[in-house]
Amino acid sequence: MSDRSAGLAPSRVTAVLGPTNTGKTHLAVERMLGHASGMIGLPLRLLAREIYERIVRQRGAAAVALITGEEKIVPPRPHYFVCTVEAMPLERSVEFLAIDEIQLGADPERGHVFTQRLLHARGRFETMFLGAGTMEPLIRRLVPDVEIVTRDRLSTLSYAGSKKLTRLPRRSAIVAFSTERVYAIAELIRRQRGGAAVVMGSLSPRTRNAQVALYQSGEVDFLVATDAIGMGLNMDVDHVAFAGLRKFDGRRTRWLHAHEIGQIAGRAGRHLRDGTFGVTAEAEDLDADLVEQVVEHRFDPVEAAEWRNARLDFDTLPDLLRSLTVTPQRSGLSLTAEALDETLLRRLIKDEEVARIGRSRGAVMRLWEACQLPDFQKTTLDEHARLARDVFHALTGKRGRLTDDWMAPRFAFVDRDDGQIDQLSARLSAVRTLSYIANRPDWVHDAQGWRDKTRALEDRLSDVLHERLTARFVDRRTTALMRALNVREDTFAGVADDGEVTVEGQVVGQLEGVRFQMEKGASALEDRTLRQAAVRAVTPEINRRLGRLAAETDEAFAVTPDGAVLWRGVLTAQIQSTPTGADPFSPSVRLLGELGPTPARERAKRRIEAWLAFEAGRALRDLRRLRQAVESGALKGLPRGIAFRLIEAGGLIDRRDVERDLAALSQVERRTLKSFAIRVGAHSVWLPGLQKPRARHFAQAFLDAPLIPATPDLIPAPPEPPSPRLLSAHGLRAAGRWLAPVETLEKMADLRAANTADRGRLSDAALIDLGWTADQAKQVIAALKTERARQPDKPGVAPKPPKDSPFAALAVLTAPPTPPAPPARAKRRRPRKKTAAV
Numbered sequence: 121m122s123d124r125s126a127g128l129a130p131s132r133v134t135a136v137l138g139p140t141n142t143g144k145t146h147l148a149v150e151r152m153l154g155h156a157s158g159m160i161g162l163p164l165r166l167l168a169r170e171i172y173e174r175i176v177r178q179r180g181a182a183a184v185a186l187i188t189g190e191e192k193i194v195p196p197r198p199h200y201f202v203c204t205v206e207a208m209p210l211e212r213s214v215e216f217l218a219i220d221e222i223q224l225g226a227d228p229e230r231g232h233v234f235t236q237r238l239l240h241a242r243g244r245f246e247t248m249f250l251g252a253g254t255m256e257p258l259i260r261r262l263v264p265d266v267e268i269v270t271r272d273r274l275s276t277l278s279y280a281g282s283k284k285l286t287r288l289p290r291r292s293a294i295v296a297f298s299t300e301r302v303y304a305i306a307e308l309i310r311r312q313r314g315g316a317a318v319v320m321g322s323l324s325p326r327t328r329n330a331q332v333a334l335y336q337s338g339e340v341d342f343l344v345a346t347d348a349i350g351m352g353l354n355m356d357v358d359h360v361a362f363a364g365l366r367k368f369d370g371r372r373t374r375w376l377h378a379h380e381i382g383q384i385a386g387r388a389g390r391h392l393r394d395g396t397f398g399v400t401a402e403a404e405d406l407d408a409d410l411v412e413q414v415v416e417h418r419f420d421p422v423e424a425a426e427w428r429n430a431r432l433d434f435d436t437l438p439d440l441l442r443s444l445t446v447t448p449q450r451s452g453l454s455l456t457a458e459a460l461d462e463t464l465l466r467r468l469i470k471d472e473e474v475a476r477i478g479r480s481r482g483a484v485m486r487l488w489e490a491c492q493l494p495d496f497q498k499t500t501l502d503e504h505a506r507l508a509r510d511v512f513h514a515l516t517g518k519r520g521r522l523t524d525d526w527m528a529p530r531f532a533f534v535d536r537d538d539g540q541i542d543q544l545s546a547r548l549s550a551v552r553t554l555s556y557i558a559n560r561p562d563w564v565h566d567a568q569g570w571r572d573k574t575r576a577l578e579d580r581l582s583d584v585l586h587e588r589l590t591a592r593f594v595d596r597r598t599t600a601l602m603r604a605l606n607v608r609e610d611t612f613a614g615v616a617d618d619g620e621v622t623v624e625g626q627v628v629g630q631l632e633g634v635r636f637q638m639e640k641g642a643s644a645l646e647d648r649t650l651r652q653a654a655v656r657a658v659t660p661e662i663n664r665r666l667g668r669l670a671a672e673t674d675e676a677f678a679v680t681p682d683g684a685v686l687w688r689g690v691l692t693a694q695i696q697s698t699p700t701g702a703d704p705f706s707p708s709v710r711l712l713g714e715l716g717p718t719p720a721r722e723r724a725k726r727r728i729e730a731w732l733a734f735e736a737g738r739a740l741r742d743l744r745r746l747r748q749a750v751e752s753g754a755l756k757g758l759p760r761g762i763a764f765r766l767i768e769a770g771g772l773i774d775r776r777d778v779e780r781d782l783a784a785l786s787q788v789e790r791r792t793l794k795s796f797a798i799r800v801g802a803h804s805v806w807l808p809g810l811q812k813p814r815a816r817h818f819a820q821a822f823l824d825a826p827l828i829p830a831t832p833d834l835i836p837a838p839p840e841p842p843s844p845r846l847l848s849a850h851g852l853r854a855a856g857r858w859l860a861p862v863e864t865l866e867k868m869a870d871l872r873a874a875n876t877a878d879r880g881r882l883s884d885a886a887l888i889d890l891g892w893t894a895d896q897a898k899q900v901i902a903a904l905k906t907e908r909a910r911q912p913d914k915p916g917v918a919p920k921p922p923k924d925s926p927f928a929a930l931a932v933l934t935a936p937p938t939p940p941a942p943p944a945r946a947k948r949r950r951p952r953k954k955t956a957a958v
Contacts, residue, residue: 131242135222135249135259138271139417140350140386141395144250145171148218151248152200153178158216161205161237163224164351165190169325172202189494190555192571206233210241217243221351222251222259223379223422229370231426232456238262238425254379257421261452275389279411280359280398286312290341291358293349294400295384297367300664303541304615305363306344306593307660315340315594321348324548326582331589340594350384360388360397364617365404378410379419402616427453434484437469460504464491467505474509477516486515489560496552500673511557521565522557530554531570535577537584541592542667544585551578615661631658633690634665634724635713659715666720670727677731681820681827685709685728693728697824701770701845704740704822705747707732739818742797742809743771749796758785759792762805766798770819770848771810772862775803776906802869803904804853804862811851811862819849828852828859833891834900835859856903864890865904868897 136144149171152158162168165188172186172193185198187207201209205219219241225234238249239262249259249266259266285308288294294309294316296302302318309316317335319328332355335343343349343357347367362384365376389395397414399405406414413419429446433439444462447455458466465488468474478487490512495504514522531554534547551574557563558570615621619631630637636658669687678686683695696708709732711725737744743766749755750763758781765773775782782800785793793800799808809815820827825843828835828850835852837859842852852859871886882890882897890897 131245131247132267133242133247133249133263133265134267134269135251135255135263136269136271137251137253137256137259139253139273140383141273141275141390142271143274144271145220148220148248148250149175151246152216152218155214155216155243155245157199157214158218158243159201159203159208159212159214160218161203161208161220161241163205163221163230164321164348165204166321166323166325166328166348167220167351168202168204169329170354175200175202190496190552190559191575192559205237206230208237208241214243215245216248217241217246218248218250220250222249223255224251225255225258225425226422228426228457229459232428232459235425235427235453236430240430252379252383252419253417254419254421258423258425258452262425262450273386273417275392276394277386277389277415278394278396279406279415280396282399282401282403282405283361284401285309288313288342288361288400289359291356292341292361293343293345293355293357293359293387294361294363295345295347295349296363297346299346299545300668301363301617302344302346303593303664304661309342309344310593313342316342316344318589318593319343319345319349321346322545322549323585324552324578324582326579327548327586327589330583330586334590334594344593347380347384349387350380354390355387356390357388358393358395360385360395362397362399362403364402365399365406378413381406381410382414382417382419385414424452424454426456428456428459432488434481434488437475437478437484437487440484440488441466441469460495461488461491463501464505464508467501468509468512471509474512477513483516487512490515493553494556496556497546497549500675507553511563515563519565522563523565527554527557527564527570531573531577534581537581541585541588542671544581544588548578548581548585551581615658621658629655629658631661633687633692633713634662634669634711634716634721635692636662636715655715662713662716663720666716666724670720670723672727674731674734677728677735679732679735679818679821681817683821683824685732687728693725695732695821697822699824699846700843701819701849702822704736704819705733705744707736707822735818739815740771740810742807743767746796746798746807755792755796757789759789762793762798763796766805766807768844770845772804772806772848772851772853773844774853775801775805778805779906801862801866802873803865806848806862810848816849816851819845823849832861832864834864834896855900858896858900858903860900865900868900 136147138144148160152160153175160171162171168186168188169191172184175184179200181193182195183198184200184202185195186193187201187203187209189204189207201212201214203209205224219234219237222234222238225231225238227234238259241247249255253270256268256270260268285294285305294305296305299320299322302320306316306318317331317340319331323331334340336356343355349355349357362376362381365381366373367376368374385395385397387395388397427448429443431443433443444465445455468487468491469478474487478484490508493504493508493511497504499507510526511522514526530550534550534554536547537544539547555571555574555578558567558574561567564570615631621629621631621636636655669692672687676688678689679695680686683697684691685693685695687693691712693709693711696702696710702708707729709725709728711721711728746755746763747767750760750767755763762778762781765778782805797807797809799806810819816830823843823846825846828842828846830850835858837854837857841854842859847854847859851862853862853865855865868882868886868890871882871889875881875883875886882892882894882901887894887897892900
């Protein structure tokens with residue numbers, strides 16, 4: 121839909137604004153059907169499917185097209201197009217065009233798309249924007265010729281306060297803000313009230329419609345949902361209960377805004393039937409001012425809409441990046457934060473191969489298309505970037521398409537319907553990715569064939585997921601737990617977000633990670649019964665947590681220097697350490713707690729051990745490399761012996777222990793040691809990489825010994841000599857009565873060597889620099905002095921055994937006898953010459 125004039129009379133632009141339950145979407149559909157052609161953009165695929173099916177019932181399947189990112193149903197000559205806002209084919213000219221939930225123009229992630237539609241998308245004869253009244257001032261500013269129509273709510277909305285789940289009225293919707301919380305609440309309602317339907321934005325339309333039908337038919341009286349129900353999904357709900365007032369918005373966990381509460385609460389009381397809203401007992405009560413805002417539909421106006429330049433420059437990659445950061449030149453628009461597609465682009469252009477290929481305009485456009493691939497599976501950024509890069513390489517390769525060899529194995533991987541709810545949901549997310557790719561006709565060979573396959577697979581998995589959800593969360597019989605304990609029907613037992621386990625309002629324990637800590641209650645029988653009910657209530661939650669832990673990513677784990685393993689910040693396991701240091705490359709842990717099936721606990725334990733082994737390879741990389749070289753035989757001779765000592769000691773040894781070996785090393789052997797990042801100092805031989813904080817903390821976790829405070833000063837040595845690994849893990853050396861950091865000892869040696877004028881003594885300035893007293897320095901230097909027995913032999917001089925040692929006595933006994941000295945020859949006296957008499 122171009123923003124350039126077509127020479128026709130200007131389109132009539134109307135903004136229909138008001139709270140929920142004012143019939144805005146219904147009005148837009150009726151207005152569209154009053155034109156010969158039309159298009160409506162909706163915020164959710166679920167809502168688009170609902171509107172599409174409504175129009176099909178009225179006008180027939182041949183007259184209407186459905187276009188979303190993952191699904192396209194386009195007959196040969198459609199008159200009407202029902203789309204998600206991002207997927208609207210704006211190149212088509214239609215008489216009527218509508219955008220629903222236009223207030224999403226302020227959304228940090230998707231807002232720039234809605235803003236572009238607000239500014240530029242127009243029908244030939246009529247354009248209609250639907251949304252909240254908070255958008256009125258901004259729409260007037262951005263669209264001067266707009267006609268504002270306000271609509272009042274058809275029924276009354278009132279606040280009902282806080283209620284326990286067991287006291288909620290029939291036809292209630294409970295709203296939570298995470299999949300785990302939705303499942304936990306649905307499980308509790310199944311036990312206490314017979315069952316609940318589940319509706320989430322991540323469900324496929326087929327599964328969602330089946331769950332809604334379950335609720336609408338009256339088979340269950342409760343609906344547990346995410347905030348997806350706030351976007352125009354119409355159901356017969358009399359009461360909306362918030363199970364929490366905080367949500368994760370993709371960047372951080374924050375409190376709900378007043379207009380968000382109003383949008384969700386407004387689902388209660390459809391048409392002329394009044395509705396109520398409130399909170400559950402686990403959530404904080406709503407502030408009186410906030411309640412007044414929601415009841416009277418008075419919210420702060422939207423100040424600015426998110427905006428991103430739509431006229432991108434694809435000449436070069438730098439030009440594309442520059443065009444993405446162009447700032448808006450109109451008031452009321454705010455440059456949107458970096459979205460996922462831009463983040464992927466900036467990451468991929470650092471790849472040399474991608475940068476080399478992306479030199480032409482066509483390749484740059486292909487790269488941008490690949491970066492816009494949605495992350496349906498909610499994977500890591502690295503994994504999603506790899507997928508986008510693979511797509512880009514295929515699109516710019518010789519064939520210019522993703523071939524069957526690329527699609528088939530990925531399709532086969534998810535073409536199965538076994539497993540539980542989480543596994544089926546994950547497969548459906550993967551199918552959504554394949555569906556999105558298949559619905560790009562210029563991306564895939566045999567696009568129609570793959571669209572049919574992915575659609576059929578999505579339908580099959582959707583049906584199975586609906587069956588699994590129904591089997592798990594719908595049970596009209598009183599739960600086996602309550603029957604076994606013979607307690608009242610409406611006994612409430614649940615786990616709060618902070619892990620507190622309550623039964624009928626009494627705190628009976630705390631669930632931390634996978635460990636349940638029982639409160640010590642009174643000795644009455646009733647208290648014991650309540651505690652038993654709590655244990656049985658948290659067991660399913662522990663089972664779910666064990667399953668999630670076993671499938672968790674590396675980023676969810678952490679380890680502390682005292683050997684505690686944290687899972688999402690909660691203490692979950694303890695490393696089986698020893699006083700001399702356990703092997704970090706073959707770790708063993710003890711999973712805390714006792715509840716949960718043994719196989720599930722074993723899988724969780726193995727997952728933690730696998731992460732520790734992988735983390736050891738990263739944190740202690742130099743030690744692992746040295747160990748592999750010794751075990752494989754790559755190191756030989758004297759370097760192998762030195763390396764073995766380093767490995768045994770944990771990466772730090774006294775130089776005196778290997779002084780003779782060091783003196784005997786050849787130049788080649790010295791270079792070999794250097795290649796393994798081994799540093800030979802004046803007093804120590806060590807691996808500097810192991811003295812970094814991350815490596816030290818990790819090594820300390822495998823020692824069952826008190827931690828030594830990190831300080832550059834001398835530390836008094838304990839009465840019991842510390843083990844070599846304990847010293848190595850703290851970067852310390854034992855020097856007589858003191859423990860000293862290895863770097864400090866080398867600094868001392870450098871200072872002594874520099875003071876040649878005073879025969880290597882430490883000057884007063886050097887002592888101040890080291891933070892030592894003269895007595896401390898004297899004690900440390902004396903302790904580090906190398907005994908003659910450990911000194912290397914001098915070239916050409918036979919080594920002498922130490923005096924008064926057994927070796928000295930043995931040398932005397934084994935010395936060859938000294939030959940007797942020859943007898944001294946008597947001197948012959950020369951006769952004196954007689955002088956003749958004169």
